[in-house]
Amino acid sequence: MKLILPALMLAVAPVEAVLFHATDDITHNREVAPGGSVAGSGWQFQGEFGNFTGTMIAPQFFITAKHLGVPSSTFVSTGYFNGGSDVVYTVDTTANGGTGYWNIGSTDLRVFKINETFSSYAPLYTGSGEVGEELVVMGRGTQRGTAVTEMEMSGATIGWKWGTSDHATRWGTNEVHSTVSAGGANYLYSTFDLGVGGDEAHLSTGDSGGAVFIQDGGVWKLAGINYAVDGLWDYNDVVDTNEFNAALFDSRGLYVGSDGDGWTLVEDEGAPEPSGFYATRISSYHGDIAAITGVPEPGIFACLVVGLGVIGRRRR
Ligand SMILES: [Ca+2]
């Protein structure tokens, strides 16, 4: 873990498009459902919320990132998400006593209610086995920008700056590297690694509020909501205007931090030091979410089933 980019806490610079190590093709995984081994991995539960996305989690509720504020009065299940035509839902601004949404403790999670009813919604990941699991991540961040090169004579590419914001939704894959606690909230952390597949993805401004899904017993479940990335980056630790945002698969030799909080050199310890992204860990907060949406948790459901069984035997 390096630093969580504070700028991503602002509505003006949240995490945007999923960008890839393997390609700068802006049409890659753009507004098309994941297929093959990652088919059905949560894309169908996404909706456009202003320039961002949210995930349907109950008949009348969706979840996204708090730091986006209230980006729209509608939540749109677009044709490219649902495989049909656009369906527009309206946000219930009277929800939660007129607040219009629910925040989850000190996390970046925010739950909204709609006036209508979704036809389907995503199950939440409630286990504790995220680390090491493959994930599918989706969001509306930037295109891949210009190459970042190392300071050595070779000038080899070590990653890319954030490119043009096109607000197109893309999906990519990664793996949960570790869990992180920071600022009173829990996150899933994933790194941008070299040579692990053509869909290995990092995030940039605009991806905030997008979803991370992992598989649990053959079912893809919502495991995270995109929050932030490592950064800022610079070639020096001098206060100037040269710092930048980037998706880096090897940050050795660069400084990470900010002029305000100081800079830390990423040391060379003999292996690549990829940068990564943080998604708020749903499994830490599923109880708080269920208390808002009223969707029974798996544990509670299991208890009810056991209870019914006992009653049945007594009747016999
Ligand atoms: Ca990775």
Ligand SMILES: [Ca+2]
């Ligand atoms: Ca500097």
Ligand SMILES: [Ca+2]
């Ligand atoms: Ca500066």
